[in-house]
Amino acid sequence: MITYSLRRIVSMLPILILVSVVVFFLAKMMPGDPFTGEIDPNNTKPEYIEEMREKLGYNDPIPTQYARWIGNFVQGDFGKSTKYKKPAIEVIKDKLPNTIFLAVCALIITYLLAFSLGMYAGRKPHTIGDHAIGIFNYGGLAIPQYIVAIVAIYFFAFKLGWLPSSGSIKPGLEHGTWEFWSSRFYHVILPAFTLGLLSTASYTQFLRNDIIQNSRMDYVRSARARGTSESSIYNKHILRNSIIPLITFFGFDLATLISGAIITETIFTYPGIGMLFIDSITSRDYPIIMSLTMIFSLLTLLGNLVADILYGIVDPRIRY
Helix, strand or coil, X not given: CHHHHHHHHHHHHHHXXXXXXXXXXHHHHCCCCHHHHCCCCCCCCHHHHHHHHHHHCCXXXXXXXXXXXXXXXXXXXXXXXXXXXXXXXHHHHHHHHHHHHHHHHHHHHHHHHHHHHHHHHHHCCXXXXXXXXXXXXXXXXXXXXXXXXXXXXXXXXXXCCCCCCCCCCCCCCCCCCHHHHHHHHHHHHHHHHHHHHXXXXXXXXXXXXXXXXXXXXXXXXXXXXCCCCHHHHHHHHHHHHHCHHHHHHHHHHHHHHHHHHHHHHHHCCCCCHHHHHHHHHHHCCHHHHHHHHHHHHHHHHHHHHHHHHXXXXXXXXXXX
């Protein structure tokens, strides 16, 4: 397993290098450049502008600029944000905990709903409850995420007033107190449910179909012939085999939830790295854009690796 993991990590390097080249040149092709955000806007003298361009390296050849940027990035220097006027890594660190908290809550909601709904629908197929869950699943798969977010805000925030429509915490609360954490959970419910709805629908339908398929296997009929109770058959035999694929999806969720938070955080004005990414695009904060794109790519590759490793752990038939 360790050898396999090391091989996979080494194989990621060419992909990351290719991604970094694409990210760098796409940033160069975007309209404008970050130079205007790094100089004194009140000084428009041509000599000053040319001196600063030379000093900041914007007159260097493109390969030299790329080598300098990727070298600094590997060392943890993501550049300086032109909007916030401080290192990009500090800006990302300030927003990252909110996104991680949102992603964890979305994962918890996803797996709790998927297991409960999927088990019920799988044990009682073709009933009214199963059909109702099926309608929920197909709706969750068909309706775009931003539509779900807008509808959720309209009903639960504006009409019913049950949940807040924006922000991550009520202002003025002391960090670490019960009120602080209860406010954070209160604010994260709507965006977390919206973010995890697509995964919930797909996992529920997948688990339901897998339980029905496994319930027709020979080992299940043998267990029934031995007089094993139905609850034991479903919990110890059927469910154990049905959840193996779902567990492996956990690695993919780590990347997709964080990168997928871009839409959700923007609609709910939730201050995470997803909203930071959109704000950076509109303000042309290139160091933030390039850094977050590289981070999203790295998380995707690591998520694939985690998924493969988990698959080998939960399924003893898999050997690397």
